[in-house]
């Protein structure tokens with residue numbers, strides 16, 4: 001069933017730097033190395049140590065991974081990990097310019113306790129990129145989950161968004177400070193313009209974003225729901241680089257034009273896919289079901305793997321441990337070129353988020 005309302009509209013009717021720390025760069029490598037060491041296979045996106053000119057001893061590894069490496073050789077006497085364990089950190093999300101390419105979406109996680117639990121489960125599972133928005137009414141819960149987790153702030157990539165009603169210069173500054181207060185953070189890694197509507201005006205709005213970046217309150221500037229034309233205008237207007245454009249993208253809405261535009265050398269904007277499993281609709285697509293069967297995976301996992309193959313970061317939302325872990329395990333699905341091509345050629349299109357005020361209407 002196609003939903004016509006946007007994430008921002010549904011809750012109150014309007015309702016993720018390049019300055020990556022050493023730890024953030026080596027953590028996925030350490031985890032990826034341990035995974036390869038333990039399972040004889042390197043996870044995609046975690047470069048081989050020799051590709052980095054690094055020896056295993058030079059890699060800073062988290063305690064859980066060190067422990068796993070130390071027990072190699074004692075493998076036979078070790079019990080099998082319990083399937084219900086929330087920790088499936090054997091995978092690591094590849095990063096693009098410091099942004100983990102598999103993130104955790106939180107739209108509709110607006111019940112405080114549920115949101116805290118889901119975000120904590122996601123972080124325990126291995127997610128390091130959390131996506132929220134001032135319009136999701138859950139920044140406090142996201143912030144509390146981060147504070148209660150065992151992962152330090154600089155290992156996380158936190159993104160939030162400014163609502164369309166708060167996009168004039170002064171409002172952007174106030175809105176960002178309020179978001180930081182609710183999140184309990186000194187900075188966010190990425191702050192998006194949620195929609196190019198309401199008070200959005202490229203020069204004025206983006207000047208405030210640039211100021212926030214200069215003050216260190218945000219690491220990167222993002223936009224969301226921008227068409228090629230709007231993105232081109234924003235790239236020209238902004239004093240600081242536009243890091244990412246977050247748009248709906250999945251195998252039923254492949255965003256060829258935006259992907260081509262964002263990939264141009266003089267543009268160089270990351271694409272972040274929201275609704276990357278089409279809110280579950282990918283499960284009904286015959287081509288995805290067929291490819292999933294081949295990899296002993298689910299259509300949702302294939303959809304996420306396909307986004308990654310396209311160089312696009314995906315931020316699936318899930319509530320319970322089962323979906324959270326299933327989506328994380330998509331990092332273990334490496335699609336052959338021929339299967340990527342099969343998905344590219346799906347002859348079915350579906351846009352889920354399509355409000356009248358959307359710039360493409």
Ligand SMILES: NC(=O)c1ccc[n+]([C@@H]2O[C@H](COP(=O)([O-])OP(=O)(O)OC[C@H]3O[C@@H](n4cnc5c(N)ncnc54)[C@H](OP(=O)(O)O)[C@@H]3O)[C@@H](O)[C@H]2O)c1
Nearest residue numbers: 007105106107274275276277278279300316317318319323
């Ligand atoms: N910038 C924007 O305007 C915008 C718009 C929309 C979304 N977003 C962001 O993108 C995130 C993701 O998009 P989305 O929430 O619209 O859609 P989505 O991630 O494509 O789908 C979420 C839905 O799929 C279900 N699900 C999750 N994993 C599953 C699995 N493995 N198998 C079957 N069902 C599964 C979830 O159910 P459960 O919750 O029950 O697990 C939920 O109902 C949002 O949470 C938000 O952070 C941004």
